[in-house]
Amino acid sequence: MLLYRIRKRTTPLTWQSWAIFLGAVLFSLVASGILLALQGKPPLEGMRLFFQGGFGTSWALEDALVKAVPIYLCSLGVGIAFRLQIWNIGAEGQYALGAIGATWAALHFSHLPGLLLLPLMLVCATVAGGFWGFIPAILKLRMRANEIIVSLMLNYIGIRLLEYLVYGAWKDSRSFGFPMTPEFDPAAFIPSFGTSRLHWGLVLCVVIGVVMTLFLRFSRTGFELKVSGESVRAARYARMPYGKLVVLVMVISGALAGWAGFVETSATLGRLQPSVMAGYGYTAIVVAWLAKLSPLRIGIASFLLAGVRVGVETLQLDLQVPAAFGSIMEGLILLSVLSGQFFKHYRFERLTRNR
Amino acid sequence: MNESILLPLLAATVQSGTPILYATLGEILTERAGVLNLGVEGMMLLGALAAFWASLSTGSPWIGLLAGGTAAALLSGLHALVCLVFQGNQVVSGLALTILGTGLADFWGTPFIGRKAPGFGTLGLPGLADIPVLGPIFFQQDILVYLSLLLPVAMWLFLGRTRWGLGLRSVGEYPRAAAAAGLPVLCYRAAGIMGGGFLVGLGGAYLSLAYTHLWTNGLTAGRGWIAVALVIFAFWRPGRAIVGAYLFGGVMAFQLRLQAMGTNLPSSLLLMLPYALTIIVLALTSWRGRFTDAPGWLGVNIEPEE
Numbered sequence: 001m002l003l004y005r006i007r008k009r010t011t012p013l014t015w016q017s018w019a020i021f022l023g024a025v026l027f028s029l030v031a032s033g034i035l036l037a038l039q040g041k042p043p044l045e046g047m048r049l050f051f052q053g054g055f056g057t058s059w060a061l062e063d064a065l066v067k068a069v070p071i072y073l074c075s076l077g078v079g080i081a082f083r084l085q086i087w088n089i090g091a092e093g094q095y096a097l098g099a100i101g102a103t104w105a106a107l108h109f110s111h112l113p114g115l116l117l118l119p120l121m122l123v124c125a126t127v128a129g130g131f132w133g134f135i136p137a138i139l140k141l142r143m144r145a146n147e148i149i150v151s152l153m154l155n156y157i158g159i160r161l162l163e164y165l166v167y168g169a170w171k172d173s174r175s176f177g178f179p180m181t182p183e184f185d186p187a188a189f190i191p192s193f194g195t196s197r198l199h200w201g202l203v204l205c206v207v208i209g210v211v212m213t214l215f216l217r218f219s220r221t222g223f224e225l226k227v228s229g230e231s232v233r234a235a236r237y238a239r240m241p242y243g244k245l246v247v248l249v250m251v252i253s254g255a256l257a258g259w260a261g262f263v264e265t266s267a268t269l270g271r272l273q274p275s276v277m278a279g280y281g282y283t284a285i286v287v288a289w290l291a292k293l294s295p296l297r298i299g300i301a302s303f304l305l306a307g308v309r310v311g312v313e314t315l316q317l318d319l320q321v322p323a324a325f326g327s328i329m330e331g332l333i334l335l336s337v338l339s340g341q342f343f344k345h346y347r348f349e350r351l352t353r354n355r
Numbered sequence: 356m357n358e359s360i361l362l363p364l365l366a367a368t369v370q371s372g373t374p375i376l377y378a379t380l381g382e383i384l385t386e387r388a389g390v391l392n393l394g395v396e397g398m399m400l401l402g403a404l405a406a407f408w409a410s411l412s413t414g415s416p417w418i419g420l421l422a423g424g425t426a427a428a429l430l431s432g433l434h435a436l437v438c439l440v441f442q443g444n445q446v447v448s449g450l451a452l453t454i455l456g457t458g459l460a461d462f463w464g465t466p467f468i469g470r471k472a473p474g475f476g477t478l479g480l481p482g483l484a485d486i487p488v489l490g491p492i493f494f495q496q497d498i499l500v501y502l503s504l505l506l507p508v509a510m511w512l513f514l515g516r517t518r519w520g521l522g523l524r525s526v527g528e529y530p531r532a533a534a535a536a537g538l539p540v541l542c543y544r545a546a547g548i549m550g551g552g553f554l555v556g557l558g559g560a561y562l563s564l565a566y567t568h569l570w571t572n573g574l575t576a577g578r579g580w581i582a583v584a585l586v587i588f589a590f591w592r593p594g595r596a597i598v599g600a601y602l603f604g605g606v607m608a609f610q611l612r613l614q615a616m617g618t619n620l621p622s623s624l625l626l627m628l629p630y631a632l633t634i635i636v637l638a639l640t641s642w643r644g645r646f647t648d649a650p651g652w653l654g655v656n657i658e659p660e661e
Binding site for chain 2 (some may be wrong): 005039135145152157163167168282286323325326330334342
């Protein structure tokens with residue numbers, strides 16, 4: 001006894017889809033509030049604290065901007081792969097490799113001045129992260145191995161590798177047994193602006209965002225990516241080098257995640273330690289999808305989801321809500337926005353009795 | 356290697372392979388109906404927690420087992436809603452499910468960390484347990500191991516020999532033809548998703564109630580993802596899933612044994628083994644593989660008719 005049926009709209013919604021997007025986000029906030037209430041926490045007060053803590057003060061905004069940097073870099077990489085319908089969910093591992101590469105340079109060339117050392121760290125992070133992205137690409141092309149699973153397994157391996165290094169070979173002998181490398185030489189720190197915590201990583205983000213936009217819009221490869229993403233068959237028919245595109249996209253994707261690892265170790269922590277793995281690579285997937293893969297929107301979405309993280313940290317302190325609440329909110333936002341997109345092309349029609 | 360080391364190792368292989376087996380069978384059922392669900396890891400974790408909680412509060416591991424399956428089935432119901440009704444991309448929805456399920460399990464599980472719940476103990480099968488070699492490996496286990504060995508047979512019978520099984524496969528193979536034959540396509544797909552979710556939840560329940568008896572955050576440690584890879588290894592066939600699950604169970608058991616014996620190899624490198632093996636096995640099976648075995652419409656949503 002179906003009361004409704006699904007009809008395709010004759011014209012897709014335009015501005016209304018923004019309202020639907022906001023509605024979906026609101027829905028996920030309400031659902032999160034209900035979860036808080038189920039745990040015996042005050043939901044309205046919780047949401048107030050969440051917004052206050054995440055977006056309400058200049059301290060919070062600064063914190064959100066700093067956290068947005070790694071999310072943005074990872075997400076830009078993930079996004080360019082998604083464009084080609086290549087599901088790179090290995091940003092977390094590529095980020096780990098980037099952090100490892102940058103740390104290797106920082107520890108072995110600490111005598112270099114910052115102007116040489118920082119670019120060297122960037123290059124090492126690019127190579128290491130890019131290599132971690134190359135593996136799923138080449139296994140997909142040569143052996144038809146599913147890139148989702150390979151890139152995800154490489155996350156686990158990358159994290160273990162990082163642990164191996166900080167617990168073993170690279171461990172600081174003066175760290176009283178804590179798993180961490182020695183603190184980097186000041187030359188290996190990405191400088192910040194004045195006394196704030198905002199650093200030059202932000203500038204890197206802006207530059208690469210502009211470069212990526214130009215590349216996607218005006219280069220031949222950018223065009224090939226667009227066509228191949230919409231139809232692999234069309235791309236093959238037009239003799240576009242699909243295999244090369246897959247490798248290119250995955251290496252860029254991995255390299256950008258590697259940059260995120262470099263920025264996070266060098267600007268935020270100043271050494272390599274396990275806490276560098278904060279799940280930014282997974283948040284980046286949420287961001288890339290929400291932002292429909294455009295670099296500018298990815299920037300906005302990274303900032304907003306970084307704000308969610310900062311807000312959840314406040315909840316953790318003030319209401320003793322577990323940190324996992326952040327993942328719950330991310331999952332709910334993604335599911336509701338994904339469902340909301342349905343209404344752009346379809347609507348429910350009420351079935352009348354005498355149809 | 357002598358018998359006193361090898362037999363316990365093989366018995367441990369079966370134990371650590373069993374949760375992966377349940378999860379793989381669940382995902383096979385879902386994918387046979389044409390739906391890719393990448394939420395296995397999240398569903399498994401939530402199932403493990405629900406089972407632990409229910410067993411702790413009722414004192415009955417059986418109620419715990421049921422709760423584990425149900426919790427994972429309910430979570431997979433979200434995937435059904437998003438993909439079947441709202442036409443959401445199955446890859447994205449599945450990833451969201453993993454993020455959500457992992458978050459929920461950590462969120463609700465925090466108070467249980469380090470606590471012990473009543474679980475399933477060893478239950479030797481009379482007669483069979485005394486068979487040399489095979490007895491100690493397969494028949495001196497807990498009851499969920501025996502169930503997991505019957506399950507592939509049951510699934511094989513269900514998929515190959517029953518009307519409903521045929522309907523489920525046809526919905527995954529070519530939904531238009533199934534719809535033309537008058538089958539309720541979306542209902543079959545929903546049943547595949549939630550039935551598969553239930554089995555995945557049983558795998559989670561095995562982890563918390565029979566394998567560790569303890570709750571820790573991130574208990575599954577990637578087993579859900581390994582199960583997704585094993586579906587390809589198994590060519591979507593329940594029988595082959597047993598081989599794959601025990602292969603990984605073996606590696607996990609072997610790595611734990613090596614750690615316990617105190618080798619010079621650092622534990623972080625040993626812990627990489629199962630994941631590296633997944634990549635190698637996946638690459639080899641995909642390379643040599645017969646992709647005709649994949650359900651024809653796997654991962655493709657059924658658009659509403661005009």
